[in-house]
Amino acid sequence: MLPRQHLSRLEAVIFDVDGTLVDSERDGHRVAFNAAFEEAGLPDRWEVATYGKLLKITGGAKRLTFWFENTGRSPVEARELGERLHKRKTHFMLRLVEDGHVQARPGAHQLIDRLEASGVQLHVATTGTRAWVEPLLNQAFGNRFHTVITGTEVSELKPSPAVYLEVLSRTGCPPERAVAVEDSANGVQAAVAARLRCLAAHNPYTRNDDLSGATLVADGLDDPALLAWFTTACGAWRATTHD
Incomplete structure (x- = not known):
């Protein structure tokens, strides 16, 4: 009481x-991030377990920047790539929302x-x-x-x-x-x-x-x-x- x-x-x-x-995380945001990777011609993919660990970092752009910095990109490249892909990820997430997947x-x-x-x-x-x-x-x-x-x-x-x-x-x-x-x-x-x-x-x-x-x-x-x-x-x- x-x-x-x-x-x-x-x-x-x-x-x-x-x-x-x-x-919204596993079958929403994670799917949208992977769609952004694929559209950009990048080999990166976030599996279910990998994405769970990345959730400790709040904010999609920061999450992407962290990932790129830890997979061989320079800090400047990681930040630029993270910001650019986050915009596309938001586009894909909105489509998932509109289609009723979340x-x-x-x-x-x-x-x-x-x-x-x-x-x-x-x-x-x-x-x-x-x-x-x-x-x-x-x-x-x-x-x-x-x-x-x-x-x-x-x-x-x-x-x-x-x-x-x-x-x-x-x-x-x-x-x-x-x-x-x-x-x-x-x-x-x-x-x-x-x-x-x-x-x-x-x-x-x-x-x-x-x-x-x-x-x-x-x-x-x-x-x-x-x-x-x-x-x-x-x-x-x-x-x-x-x-």
Whole structure:
């Protein structure tokens, strides 16, 4: 159980996107990166396990730059190639989104429905590019989120708390009255650095991440423990708003 002083304060939930709201990494981003490699005539390919290791680096352009630097390119060439291919990768990712290949994680729709019915505001804080994040959210969930901040607006990527601080600034919500939902160590660190409570719903790629900073670590968005946490917190919030 949560202390009463915490139970009465939930006004907003801030979701990460990749690996949290949607299953986008293995069969979304990884596929798009490989398509960009192939289009450019490069021999590079990211297998499932390889991509899992590269996910420790947030931001697609930085991930590409790291890869190229560690596969024989000079730092200057790696950065230029990374930035150029990331633009093409975004194009391929958008096509995957439009074709319906990126789906919501199990339980995502039900959780959002429950939170919305409780009167809690829903926001997004992601380091993904708005060019594909916005179409994905609209296609997968409709117009459900009040505020969406992406890596296009905030240059400092997670584990920096910048994207979360921007959401809090724009909404005017105090951090003690919000909770973040994340899936990875970088995401949890970013949320905690923004003074947010964080619920971690890990996925196969982040199952072994250090999520010790989270208030709760769950097996997914449909985990009974995570749902019970929200049921209690939202119930207390409704009670205080109707006193």
